[in-house]
Amino acid sequence: MKYALFFLLGILLFSCDQQVAPAKSKLYRIMGKTMGTTYNISYVANKEDQLKAPIDSLLKEINQQVSIYIPESDIVQFNQGKDWTIDEVSPKHFYTIFKKAKTIYQKTNGAFDPTVMPLVRYWGFGKNKKAVEEADAKEIAQLVQLVDFDGIQVHHLKESKVEGPDGEKEFGLDYLKFEKRNPSTQLDFGAIAKGYAVDAIGQFLIHNQIHNFLIEIGGELVAKGLSQRGTPWVTGISLPEVGASVNEIVAAILLKDKAVASSGNYRNFYEVKGEKYGHTINPKTGYPEKNELLSVLVVANDCMTADAYATGFMTMGLSAAFSLASAEKEIEAYFIYGDESGGMAIRYTSGMEELIVKQNSNKNQ
16 A cells, blocks of 8 residues: 655645745645545635636546546556557557556566556455455466466557548558457556656646645645745655654655655554564465565656556565666665664665655664
8 A cells, every 4th residue: 555645735744945036826626535545735826717617528538548446447458458458549548557567567577567457456455355264376376377467568550541522542550459468367556647747737737827736635746836926836655664753754855846755564564473564475386485674665657657666676676676776866765664673764876865854764774
């Protein structure tokens, strides 16, 4: 489960350089529900625009393509068949997410894999949540065979037609044909779709000449420009403990035209016979991943990238995730993990240093 970040709308709690706010600007807010959670938008403008209706329409359009909970959605249609052909214009949200998911899948060596859905459902974290009382190793091994993102191929097709009274006039219409190696392989974009929706709203606001805003969906954020005070937006990193409130933070960071996403198991888990298992499923083993990581926050230029990496890093574990995060120039990461003494420690990439404005835990870089 993505844990909700404690974000501070336009309030700079800690010292930083003052900048000039837009003249006569005010802070306006839009709130609503989407993707099984809530969204919150704060934007700075000279006047309030009627943006809620078109934003809700945009979110509905995205859900219609990528929600596994809408029976007639594009992703459900894909999951039900072996081959799926669609025109290249209408499924833009689906295909954009698919391409980014493939990129992060490859960069994380399969740790982020949206075809893990059958295993997520098996372990009781899907639509009908129910804890597994006793794992069936044989069934899990069979489900692992369905985890096959490499087995989904996309082909670009062009259909030519003849029209017109003046003879043959050929024109092309582009199509995308998705082919599965295993017809039972299914996609679930739940670990990347919220980040994409945040980005999409941001693009919508910029298109409407709004350049200073903070957007949040289920804890995933993107910040552009400045708050109404003329200062960068600030967000907090939640304390990764069961029962901790969103007001309990381990650090606060500045967001300077950046996106943030986070992942952790401490609020979405089951306890069976005294043993806890979280919702992060390792797509290679088929079992809930158990490593030292408690939570991870990723900063990137776009929220879709941050969203996918956050999930992949939780699967990879601290050492491998930190190495990859340090090597990737487009991201920074902040890791909270359990140390050998049973306490909590942190580690973060070098670029996080300039973003952190307050920290409450001991640093262990």
